[in-house]
Amino acid sequence: MSSFEFQQGPIRPPSEADSLLIRTTVGCPWNKCNFCTLFKGMQASVRSVEAIKKDIWAAKQFYKNRKFKQCFLQDGDSFSMDTEDLIEVLTTLKQAFPELTQISSYGRAQTMTKKSSTEMKAICDAGLNMLYCGLESGSIEVLKQSQKGITPKSIVKSAAQAKQAGMKMMAFVIAGLGGKALSAVHVRQTAAILNQINPDEIRVLSLAVKAGSELDKLRLQGEFEPLTEIEMVREQQQLLSLLDKVDGRYGHYHGINLLTEINGKLPENKAHFSAIFQRFFALSEQEQNNFILGRRLHYYASLDSMKNQLVFDTVTRELARIEQDKMGELEDIFYQLRQRMI
Numbered sequence: 451m452s453s454f455e456f457q458q459g460p461i462r463p464p465s466e467a468d469s470l471l472i473r474t475t476v477g478c479p480w481n482k483c484n485f486c487t488l489f490k491g492m493q494a495s496v497r498s499v500e501a502i503k504k505d506i507w508a509a510k511q512f513y514k515n516r517k518f519k520q521c522f523l524q525d526g527d528s529f530s531m532d533t534e535d536l537i538e539v540l541t542t543l544k545q546a547f548p549e550l551t552q553i554s555s556y557g558r559a560q561t562m563t564k565k566s567s568t569e570m571k572a573i574c575d576a577g578l579n580m581l582y583c584g585l586e587s588g589s590i591e592v593l594k595q596s597q598k599g600i601t602p603k604s605i606v607k608s609a610a611q612a613k614q615a616g617m618k619m620m621a622f623v624i625a626g627l628g629g630k631a632l633s634a635v636h637v638r639q640t641a642a643i644l645n646q647i648n649p650d651e652i653r654v655l656s657l658a659v660k661a662g663s664e665l666d667k668l669r670l671q672g673e674f675e676p677l678t679e680i681e682m683v684r685e686q687q688q689l690l691s692l693l694d695k696v697d698g699r700y701g702h703y704h705g706i707n708l709l710t711e712i713n714g715k716l717p718e719n720k721a722h723f724s725a726i727f728q729r730f731f732a733l734s735e736q737e738q739n740n741f742i743l744g745r746r747l748h749y750y751a752s753l754d755s756m757k758n759q760l761v762f763d764t765v766t767r768e769l770a771r772i773e774q775d776k777m778g779e780l781e782d783i784f785y786q787l788r789q790r791m792i
């Protein structure tokens with residue numbers, strides 16, 4: 451490796467597209483969630499402080515005079531580092547890139563709760579001031595079924611610790627994760643935990659699982675019945691309606707969602723978001739299917755895209771062709787199209 455080279459992990463949150471990426475850990479120390487294939491086959495490890503510091507200075511040389519405002523620490527969980535080591539890395543990072551105003555990382559609730567409040571505060575003071583938390587669900591049943599390895603209790607505790615330390619927190623939740631069997635409890639308990647922890651930002655995703663994932667195998671065995679696209683939007687609508695103590699950014703803007711125009715702030719934009727759901731549910735079944743297919747095939751960006759007659763007609767023809775060839779399998783096709791989007 452030349453002095454200009456440094457390790458890069460496979461993923462980062464979409465909002466970190468322009469960020470400096472520094473890899474502190476490899477893979478995910480848990481790696482058992484049944485819907486996730488991100489780090490499958492990758493041996494999880496914590497990189498040595500020396501190796502990370504070498505990378506930081508190599509990145510500094512590589513980017514020359516580029517000024518980064520944000521840095522994201524890859525891969526799955528920087529909190530699995532010893533606190534002293536993490537602080538040493540953060541200190542070096544601030545020395546090399548003094549203009550950084552935000553350093554972020556994924557953090558697992560179960561790992562963070564092993565740190566004391568004093569340690570969390572020291573980590574935040576050293577610069578790690580933003581946390582991405584894949585809480586996915588507030589329901590113990592759904593978390594267990596997904597083999598998420600965290601509990602609502604650990605989520606609440608880690609969120610409180612992070613907030614107390616001064617960190618900002620973005621929480622991801624996954625509509626449809628409970629399948630049909632656990633849909634009601636998933637929505638109710640997820641809304642309850644979000645109301646309790648009140649993250650600075652909530653991102654809602656729609657369930658999409660890669661072929662070959664454990665959850666997809668359960669589906670094929672008939673042990674997990676996924677929601678339809680429309681049921682998933684209904685869950686998202688119900689979740690929003692139950693959020694009454696959340697005061698932060700709220701977004702559906704990940705491409706895996708149908709209604710990506712839901713993006714703004716609660717509580718100010720709640721009525722506006724509700725109107726978007728109502729607009730979707732006011733469509734006829736045929737129009738809803740047209741919209742879903744148009745989104746899944748990247749013809750549409752939002753409900754407004756359907757106003758483009760030329761594009762609408764193209765999707766209508768595509769839908770008619772699918773319905774003629776594969777009668778009764780439309781939902782399977784939507785499922786497979788979602789699989790290809792992740």
Ligand code: SF4
Nearest residue numbers: 478480481482483486
């Ligand atoms: S969802 Fe997160 S915690 Fe679970 S296996 Fe994937 S990376 Fe690890």
